[in-house]
Amino acid sequence: MKKWKQITLAAFLCTWVVTSSQSTSALRANEFEGNEDAWVKRCSVAQSSSEMATKCAQFKTYYAKQSTQLQNEVSSLKKQISALDDNIDKLAAAVKKQASLVKTIEKKIAMNEASIRLINSDIKKLNEKINALQRSIDERNAIIIKRMQDEQATIGTNMSLEIIMGSQDLLDMIRKIDGLNRINEQDQREIDKIKEEKQEQNLQKSEKVRLKTALEETKRNNEKAKKEAEEVRKQKQVLLDKFRKQEEALDEKMRSVKVDISTIQENMINITNAPNGSFNFTTSGKLAKPVNGSISANSFYYPNGGVHLGLDVAVSLRTPIYAPANGVILYANNPVSTNSGYIGNTTGYPAGTGNSIQMLTRVDGTTYALSFFHMAQENFSVRAGQKVSKGQLLGLSGNTGNTTGPHCHLEVINLGNMAIDTAISRFQSTADFAWGNGWGSAGLANVCSVKGPPCREHPEDVYGYR
Template sequence: MNTFKKTSAAILALSLSLYSFSTPLFAQDYSNTEEWYTTCSKPQTSQEGVKACQGFQEYQNKRKEELAQSIQSFNESIQTLENDTNQVAALAQEQKALAEQLNTQIAEKEAAIQQIEANIQTLQQEIEAKQAEIEAWDAQIKERMRFEQANLGTNMIIDLVMGSKNLNDMLRRISGIERITEDDQDQIERLNELKAELELQKSEMDRLKQEQESQKTQLEEQRAQAQALEESYNKMVEQYQAQILELQAKKREAQIDMDSIRNFTISTAMGNVMIASVPGFSAPIAGGGKTAGTWAYPGGGLHLGLDWGVPIGTPVYAPADGLILYANNPVPSNSGYLGNWSGYPYGGGNTIEMLCNVNGTLYAISFAHLAQENFMVSAGQSVAQGQQIAATGNSGNTSGPHCHIEIYNLGQMSVEEAVSRFSKNADFAWGTGWSGTGTSCDATGGRTPCRERPEKFFS
């Protein structure tokens, strides 16, 4: 069997195993895990409840085992990969699903451990209160019996049989015993109920403590699994980044159907807009840090911009006064994965390109992989330096949340010429292409348009 077939079979197996999580195989329907975790983190008041929670624990163990098997299959599939970007992209989607499953189970266990701890403390107080109540009832019943015995001069059955002086005396003693039984029967029954409840509570205390330790053990195991999954995924990302250059260049250099993006592209009518020159760029993103620089990924492979890693939803600010050339947010904020070619340019997800003037030089700056929410600008809009224009996301062809930034030096090109040029072909790269570093400003000797390293201006 060749590598393609092996990998396809592995992906199919992963898909089937993920689907099996939602198929109940137990007497109870445990699919609403949040509700069952809440229920079973509390002490149960009946044996039926105890059995149901035991079944839920078995269901959780099965989910954990199935996920562990899927992760193992995923890691084995990575080992069989060759230079096939399509298969890498497919496995990346599987990894995302596995990571979501694993993180969900980890979050469930963390919440359950906290609930159990709180419920154990409450149950301990209830047990102490019930023990005191039982002791009070027991003392009250014994005192009543001693009182009746003292008043009647009877020593229960032995006195009744052996101590009666005559028939009248025997009848008197029988009447006394009946009176004790009538008065205290309800109390004795209640006492027995309390004792049964106490035994169940003590048993539930033991169950909750065992469940808490089990959850802690499984939590550590799954945290280790998450770390291993991330490490294997990172290796796959490096392989993908080293291979993707040619495919990405072909897709982005292909002629775009301008009608499909016309509503998101500036029109030539906006060419008379003035852009004030500012003395320098300001940082477009606060916090986070560089995850990949210009011109190469950390693990190899051409990278034509700066990747800035930050959580989804981090504000993106205009680094200078400017004019929006293109703005479109067609896909969800956290929909990115390797091989996802959504958005424009292909794989950019939600993107913005803007013009700005810094120290008399015209620049074009693009932002990719943005969030769909808090997308605050549209084509043709003027913005001020420091104004929020969007938020970071994980959209398009990505391996995780970040913002990809590219800067193009347009030299002394006028705003009118730049708008006219962009409105005709929406070329984010301004003729510099997508396949090499030969059009970097260092390589062209000052000829523009050329690609700048964003790190030159902010990092």
């Protein structure tokens, strides 16, 4: 029975030790989780205590595990992409996952590079501190040695650095003890100070070794992270190519559904009681470029395939977008936050456009409906029914709706010689941004090079982007 109790107790103690160890590890992980940036900065400089140096060692282990998990996620996503079929929802989910990975890796690279700069700077400071302490120690030792040498003739002892380093044998100890008895109070303070400085110096030397090791490891990890980022960017292109081939079907499906106008009425123009001719205006010459940037995708196809009915102008977030001509706003709505876009996002009207505007203008006798998609939520400067002048601010660029990043998507519908009042009345009754020209692959059958107005124009030609 006694033996059984001993076994039970031993088993309990063993379980407690394992559980305690796991709990401690979990506590450490919880302490670091979500605070990685702060801990990287904290551990990129010399620590003032051995306790904090130990904490940094624990964080190093935690951070290494995080890096391994990130590498596994990159590998897992690559396998997932290879196995993907043409299911649009699965493709959209994979693109969201990929975008999240890119942000995580880019943040890690930025943290590593900041850490490398901090470590290099602090190693230089450590060298200065270590050298300064050594000079102080040497000076204090010299003072004590000189005093002992001055006393040698009268007391027959010769104290040296061995006083604080330990005796070599018993006779040596007796001799030194006798000598130490003669050390005055000032000497004792000097020796105590030497001990303190030596202890501080040893910690700094230890931290210098830790930081040098951390520097090399961080450099290696950063090179790995850059390769991971490149790998994920390649994955992104594969995903985009797969998605673009399906996007035309998605657009056609989402945007061809007849909208309940009452749900968007407050964001549409309303001229029921306006007299005829109220919105007559004209502009001469070419339409001005609404936004300055580089073309990331022309109309009517993406570079690697897939229908694209507009022109994408790549710009940074919150780049000004201006009215290309005098006109009137047919529709304006900004329901979503500025940087909320992702592949497969259906927010906005038409579906997937995020924050959007359509305006009407007449240039040299031709009426145009001009669309601006994926805009920012803030500084949305116009409302439905508002007259605008050429060069007037409409709003800012964003990353909203079905997007892969910040840009402005432009579409141009040529309405021929349709009167402004007629065009407004038609939009009021249909809310059709495509003006009967359809979406997706159906939209390609209604380009102006194939049929007459209403038809789709190349925005890059109309606006002078090429």
